[in-house]
Amino acid sequence: MAITYQNQRYTGFQEYINRKVARRGSVPADSTPDYAHPVDGWILRTLNATPVRAVMSKAMDIFISINFGHMLSSSIHIDQNSFPDLFEVLSHCARTLDIPVPHAVARQGSDLFNAGTAGTDEYHFIMISSTLCQYYTRDEACFVIGHECGHIASSHMMYHTLVRILTEAIAPRLAILACCSKPPRACR
Numbered sequence: 198m199a200i201t202y203q204n205q206r207y208t209g210f211q212e213y214i215n216r217k218v219a220r221r222g223s224v225p226a227d228s229t230p231d232y233a234h235p236v237d238g239w240i241l242r243t244l245n246a247t248p249v250r251a252v253m254s255k256a257m258d259i260f261i262s263i264n265f266g267h268m269l270s271s272s273i274h275i276d277q278n279s280f281p282d283l284f285e286v287l288s289h290c291a292r293t294l295d296i297p298v299p300h301a302v303a304r305q306g307s308d309l310f311n312a313g314t315a316g317t318d319e320y321h322f323i324m325i326s327s328t329l330c331q332y333y334t335r336d337e338a339c340f341v342i343g344h345e346c347g348h349i350a351s352s353h354m355m356y357h358t359l360v361r362i363l364t365e366a367i368a369p370r371l372a373i374l375a376c377c378s379k380p381p382r383a384c385r
Contacts, residue, residue, distance in 0.1 A: 233351060244355050257317045257358045265315060269322065272302035279303075283330055283338060287323070290343040294350040301342075303327050314345040314354070315361070321354045 233241065244250065277284050280303060291298040299314075300322040310332070312325045323345045333341065348357065 237351070237353075240356050241352055244359075250355075253355070253359065254317055254319065257355070257362070258320070260358065260362055261316055261320070265322075268304060268324070269302060272304040272324070273327075275301040275303055275325070280330060282335065283325070283342075286335060286338045286342050287346075290339060290346040293343070294346050296346060296350050299323050299346065299349055301325060303330050312341050312345050314348045315358065316354050317358060318352060318354050321349050 244253075273279055275283055275287060283301075283303075287301050288298050300320075301324075302322060303325050305327045310326060310329050312323060312329060314321060314323050316322050323342065325342070329338065329341065348354070
C-alpha cells in the first residue's frame with residue numbers, strides 16, 4: 198500500500214515488488230529505487246554522478262580489505278552446508294528483493310544480537326552475530342536479514358562506507374578537540 202506524506206508519495210513494499218517483477222531487466226542498475234526517500238535518492242544520484250566515483254570505489258575497496266579482511270577470513274561463511282536454515286532465509290530475502298544472494302558470514306563477538314552490511318556496490322557482505330543464528334526464529338531472522346539485504350538493494354553500500362570512513366577519520370580528532378577545549382582542573 199502506497200502512502201503519501203507531506204505531499205510526497207511513497208511506494209508500498211508489495212507495489213514495489215510487483216513493479217520490480219514487471220520491469221525486470223528494463224531499469225538501469227544504478228538508478229534510484231522507486232521506494233527511496235527523497236534525500237536518499239539525492240545522495241545516490243549525487244554519488245553516481247561524481248566524476249571521482251571510480252577513485253572513491255578503489256579507495257573503499259582498500260578500506261574494506263584493511264578493516265574487514267581479518268574479520269571475514271575468521272568468520273564462518275553462511276551457505277547451505279554451514280547454516281542451511283539461515284542460508285534459506287538469506288536466499289528468500291535476496292529473491293524477494295531481486296538481488297544476487299550476498300556473501301554472508303556468521304561471527305562470534307560481543308554484539309549479542311546484531312547484523313550489519315558493509316562493502317561497496319561491487320562487493321558487499323552481511324555480518325551476522327552467532328547468537329542471532331542460535332536464538333532468532335525464522336521470521337525474526339528474515340526481518341533482520343531482509344533489512345540488511347534492503348541496504349544492498351537500495352545501493353547504500355557506497356555512501357554507508359563513505360560515512361564510516363569519514364566517521365572513523367574524524368571521530369578521534371573530535372575527541373582530541375573536546376579534551377583540549379576543557380579548562381584544566383585547577384581552573385574549574
